[in-house]
Amino acid sequence: MLELIDICKTFRQGSRTVEAVRDATLEIREGEMVGLIGPSGCGKTTLSRIAMKLIPPDSGRIILDGEDVTDMGRREFRRYRDKLQMVFQNPYASLDPMHTMRWSLDEVYKRPGRPSPDYTEMCQRFEIPTDILDRRPIMVSGGEMQRISIMRSTSFGSKYMILDEPTSMLDVSTQASIMHLFKDIMEQDPQKAQVLITHDLELARACCSRIYIMHEGAILEHGRTEDVLSHPSTEFGARYISAYSHGEL
Secondary structure (H helix, E strand, C coil): CEEEEEEEEEEEECCEEEEEEEEEEEEECCCCEEEEECCCCCCHHHHHHHHCCCCCCCEEEEEECCEECCCCCHHHHHHHHCCEEEECCCHHHHCCCCCCHHHHHHHHHCCCCCCCCCHHHHHHHCCCCHHHHHCCHHHCCHHHHHHHHHHHHCCCCCCEEEEECCCCCCCHHHHHHHHHHHHHHHHHCCCCEEEEEECCHHHHHHHCCEEEEEECCEEEEEEEHHHHHHCCCCHHHHHHHHHHHCCCC
């Protein structure tokens, strides 16, 4: 299980301090996709980057499979790094534009002590033409790029996948196929867990067993997806869900 406990994070913007995350607590259990929902700027991406240990929290704890990794330095945390993977909103920004897809995959898969990857089999699984591996990002479609990003995120030892608006830059048909791919990953390995960061409440309803709703850095709602979306317990939750259902978001 991945736990974030009482996480706080502030940033300086000129002369003022902005509370990006305020006492946020959430947990991600094996075998489930959890939704993290809220308006732009509410702290979702900051919280996810703290979970990935890309930025440190000001206070609070990060517990990974029972071990407190909050204060671990980069070298000490290296043995845990492969457990946490992130799929970014913009796949073009997450892969090196100067190198081929194969080079980007080799960065992850071809490490000392690891067996050589069977890219042909992997391409079949992820429904990617094998010739794409020898192209650079500028020569590949957005949907294909996102599939490559997902392929990288399922490397050896990966267990927790944080999906930061993974379909928002894709057309509707490609969105559906990408979400189906995430579902397949979970079905093939029930030990994995996924966090879906999204504005799309219907997507969360379809894919997530539980959801958290954030507003102004704080988690205001949490529970089973259908319970939260049908019976929100806070005024903001009710307004946010109503605005979405009326097409106002």
